[in-house]
Amino acid sequence: MSEKxxxxxxxxxxxxxxxxxxVTEIANMISDNHxxxxxxxxxxxxxxxxxxxxxxxxxxxxxxxxxxxxxxxASGIHITKDIPAILKLDPETNEGEVQLNGKNVKIxxxxxxxxxxLIAELIFKRxxxxx
Amino acid sequence: MSEKxxxxxxxxxxxxxxxxxxVTEIANMISDNHxxxxxxxxxxxxxxxxxxxxxxxxxxxxxxxxxxxxxxxASGIHITKDIPAILKLDPETNEGEVQLNGKNVKIxxxxxxxxxxLIAELIFKRxxxxx
Numbered sequence: 001m002s003e004k005x006x007x008x009x010x011x012x013x014x015x016x017x018x019x020x021x022x023v024t025e026i027a028n029m030i031s032d033n034h035x036x037x038x039x040x041x042x043x044x045x046x047x048x049x050x051x052x053x054x055x056x057x058x059x060x061x062x063x064x065x066x067x068x069x070x071x072x073x074a075s076g077i078h079i080t081k082d083i084p085a086i087l088k089l090d091p092e093t094n095e096g097e098v099q100l101n102g103k104n105v106k107i108x109x110x111x112x113x114x115x116x117x118l119i120a121e122l123i124f125k126r127x128x129x130x131x
Numbered sequence: 132m133s134e135k136x137x138x139x140x141x142x143x144x145x146x147x148x149x150x151x152x153x154v155t156e157i158a159n160m161i162s163d164n165h166x167x168x169x170x171x172x173x174x175x176x177x178x179x180x181x182x183x184x185x186x187x188x189x190x191x192x193x194x195x196x197x198x199x200x201x202x203x204x205a206s207g208i209h210i211t212k213d214i215p216a217i218l219k220l221d222p223e224t225n226e227g228e229v230q231l232n233g234k235n236v237k238i239x240x241x242x243x244x245x246x247x248x249l250i251a252e253l254i255f256k257r258x259x260x261x262x
Contacts, residue, residue, distance in 0.1 A: 007258045016150045018206035029251035037258075067258035073244075085198035086258055110257035113201050113204075115156035117164075118249040126137045126241035127168075127198035 005077075006038045006063035006105075008054055010083055013043030016123045020047040023071045038063050041071075044083060051086045055107075059100050066098065069110035079112055137169045137194035137236075141201045141214055144174030151178040153204045169194050172202075174202055175214060182217045188239075190231050197229065200241035204250075210243055 001048050007030060011023030020043065027041035036060045042054025049057065051068075058066060068087055087107055089096040096107040113119060138161060142154030151174065158172035160258055169192045173185025180188065182199075189197060201210050217237055220227040228236040244250060 003262075005262055007255070009254060012204075014205070014207045016207050016211070018210075019204070022205035022244075025246035025250045026254060029246070029248055030255050033248075033251065034255060063158075063247070065262065067262050069254050069257045069261075071204065071250075071254055073202065074145070074153040076145045079149075080147070084154070090252075096256050108261040110254075110261045113153075113250065113253050113257070115153045115160070116253055117160055118243065118253060119190075119202075120157045120160035120164065122244050122247055122249060123157060123200050123202055123241075124165060125142060126200045126244070127136075130239040130241045131134075131136055131196065131198050 003064045004038070004062050005036075006040065006058045006061065006066040008051070008058075008066055008068040009039065009041045010068055011041060011043045011047065011056075011071075012024055012072065012078065013047035014044045015046050019043075026071055044078060044086065051083065055098050056100075057097075058105070063100070063105060066105060066107045067110055068107055070112045071092070072112040074114065075112055085107065134195045135169070135193050136167075136190045137171065137192065137197040139182070139197055139199040140170065140172045140173045141182055141185075141199055141203075142172060143203065143209065144176045146177050150174075152201065157202055175209060175217065179262075182214065186218070186229050187231075188235070189229075194231065194236060197236060197238045199238055199243055201243045203243040205245065206243055215240065251260035 031039040041052040162170040173182040
């Protein structure tokens with residue numbers, strides 16, 4: 001059986017619209033650039049869809065594995081505790097399962113952005129814009 | 132007088148070391164790639180140096196303007212309220228001043244990362260790493 005991969009882009013969420021907009025736009029960019037993947041966005045708090053709702057929205061897409069990736073700059077409590085708790089990941093393996101269309105689908109958990117030269121250049125560009 | 136620009140990379144801060152590490156590494160990358168700029172990192176909460184300490188550390192560097200840029204993914208309350216309050220920015224102009232070596236040095240305020248195709252590709256890479 002060939003794998004069909006879902007990517008769940010997880011945002012922090014916010015009462016303001018910005019986080020939701022940015023994470024949704026990033027999910028759409030991934031989907032546009034990689035149409036062979038099913039990409040969804042979900043939010044930890046204060047925004048919708050929730051992580052659980054986004055996870056369940058893979059129903060009917062035929063995904064055989066879901067990569068949940070936090071759209072966060074750096075690790076922290078949300079990454080190490082809160083999101084794994086929502087996804088019910090095994091603390092040993094950082095993996096979990098979700099039932100979609102009556103089948104168990106594996107969830108794997110990616111790292112946040114981290115330090116990367118692309119981000120350094122984007123911050124430099126943001127400085128240039130206001131100097 | 133020619134301008135000498137300081138870049139203040141502002142991180143959220145965290146009780147865990149990750150945010151501090153990522154923001155400091157990003158500041159170092161900007162400094163390495165653009166040695167004509169003076170780059171400092173400072174943190175809104177829970178990490179040191181604080182934003183105020185980082186701002187004062189431009190003393191003696193000869194900077195004539197400081198671009199304060201939040202190393203945050205998206206806007207939100209921290210970006211629109213908390214950091215401007217720490218930097219004492221004028222709410223009308225989003226600009227401020229700091230006294231360094233007895234001179235008033237202008238502070239300008241950059242946007243956070245936002246949605247960008249580079250970030251979309253980095254999130255996709257993070258998914259690929261765990262699939």
